[in-house]
Amino acid sequence: MSSSTLTIASRIVNQLIRDRRTIVLLVIVPLVIASLVGVSVPDKRILDYTAPAILAVLILFFGFLLTGISFLRERSQGTLERLMASPVSRLDIVGGYLLGFLLFAVLQTMVLFFYFIYVLNVSFYGDLWQILVFQVLIGIGAVCMGTFFSVLAKNEFQMVQFIPMIIVPQMFLCGLLWPVSQMPEYLQWLANCLPMTHGVEGIRALMLQGQNLLDIGKEVGVLAAYAVGLLILAALTLRRGASG
Amino acid sequence: MPVTTPKNQFSGPAVEVDKLSFSYSRLKVVDGLSLGVPKGISFGLLGPNGAGKTTLIRLLVGLLQPRSGTIRTLGQKPSPKIAHLIGYMPQLSSLYAELSVIQNVEFFARIYRLTDKTERKRRVEEAIKLVDLWEHRRKSAMNLSGGMKQRASLACAIVHNPPLLFLDEPTVGLDPELRVTFWEYFSALTRQGATLIISSHTMDDAAHCDRLAFMRDGKVIAEGTPDELRQATGRPQATLEDAFLHFVRREVKKNVE
Secondary structure, three states: OOHHHHHHHHHHHHHHHHOHHHHHHHHHHHHHHHHHHHHHOOOHHHHHHHHHHHHHHHHHHHHHHHHHHHHHHHHHOOHHHHHHOOOOOHHHHHHHHHHHHHHHHHHHHHHHHHHHHHHOOOOOOOOHHHHHHHHHHHHHHHHHHHHHHHHHOOOHHHHHHHHHHHHHHHHHHOOOOOOHHHOOHHHHHHHOOOHHHHHHHHHHHHHHOOOOOOOOHHHHHHHHHHHHHHHHHHHHHOOOOOOO | OOOOOOOOOOOOOOEEEEEEEEEEOOEEEEEEEEEEEOOOOEEEEEOOOOOOHHHHHHHHOOOOOOOEEEEEEOOEOOOHHHHHHEEEEOOOOOOOOOOEHHHHHHHHHHHOOOOOHHHHHHHHHHHHHHOOOHHHOOOEHHHOOHHHHHHHHHHHHHOOOOOEEEEEOOOOOOOHHHHHHHHHHHHHHHHOOOEEEEEEOOHHHHHHOOEEEEEEOOEEEEEEOHHHHHHOOOOOOOOHHHHHHHHHHHHHHHHHO
């Protein structure tokens, strides 16, 4: 890892720390959502089933939204243009974003995880470190997805418009609300092409069935493929919009 | 005002451009432009909005790839290899809004490989003091006035003391006093051997430059020292504005013929 990657990552951490609303959005809002689910769910078994999915869904949602908007601002305020004229490489830039946002993703996962386990008494049979590794994998895909889609948006409003197009359909199809296996066959096929579905299935297996990362090789593989593909797309399209 | 001598071993011209062309879709923005900028001078790109100044600077720093023609910056094709020898101040203030002035400048110091902590601290402090923002160093960029943002942006571009600086309209939004300070600093830099390429559409800036290129429709319509350009009008009292209009009329006439 180059020093430029670390410099960019530490800048992102500094930016987020100085922006209190974003910290609230990353830490407090997920806790409020978790509490609402915890209080409103009629049966603890449903909560056990839903809680891991919330972990996966929120990391993908916030990773996509925050990176997308951050990159969009980086383009619109001219800082990306300045970076692209400096000695840093595109991979340094994307790598820095990944590292910076993943630190917050890990923090968010841990806060939410302990809240589920110790406050809402969600059942848990796996290893925390394996959950964190898996969440980081989902986060990498989310950050790269946000970076890539920011190229297609001209302003923050347009970036937010991607949420009902990219994130919300995945939330309905990923098995968060009802099992994928109960959907019509063509929707199951579609759901199995989406990263959120594999994120939800993988984390349920880790948390509820006590499986390890090797046991969920298919989910890890699909998410890794998404992450690599989106990373390449993000790096290739980074220059667009950086120079007018 | 303290200025550190920039490192530059290359002995040829700072910038050489030959028959350079660039277009956005079908719109030709730079049209067969040739230019040579000797080392150690301030070189002004002067022209109205849409003349192609910003696009030319983006081509010179390697942000855009030419459709045809060649560019030599410090003897090499613009690439990340020589990016640490170049300072670039874009037209937008290009700061991280949430970060303070000192955090912004420090970030670019690190990006430009100022690895020694003591040296980096000294340069960051020097750059911020130079643009007269030391008292405001802890303010977030989003809370700065337009002129202050411009000054902070300049501090980010000069923090690594590059031998070649591209400044896209650096004096926009500055009060007259600070404008003079900036030009004093620019002159100090050129005396130390640095080369400055500055785009502007104000004649005030043009008068400070050692050499000027008048630009219009993606072409250089005249090049020379401010005195040479004024004298070319044939009127001893002519201003640079008169000189610019003289060359524009000559160009229009040439095109009609």
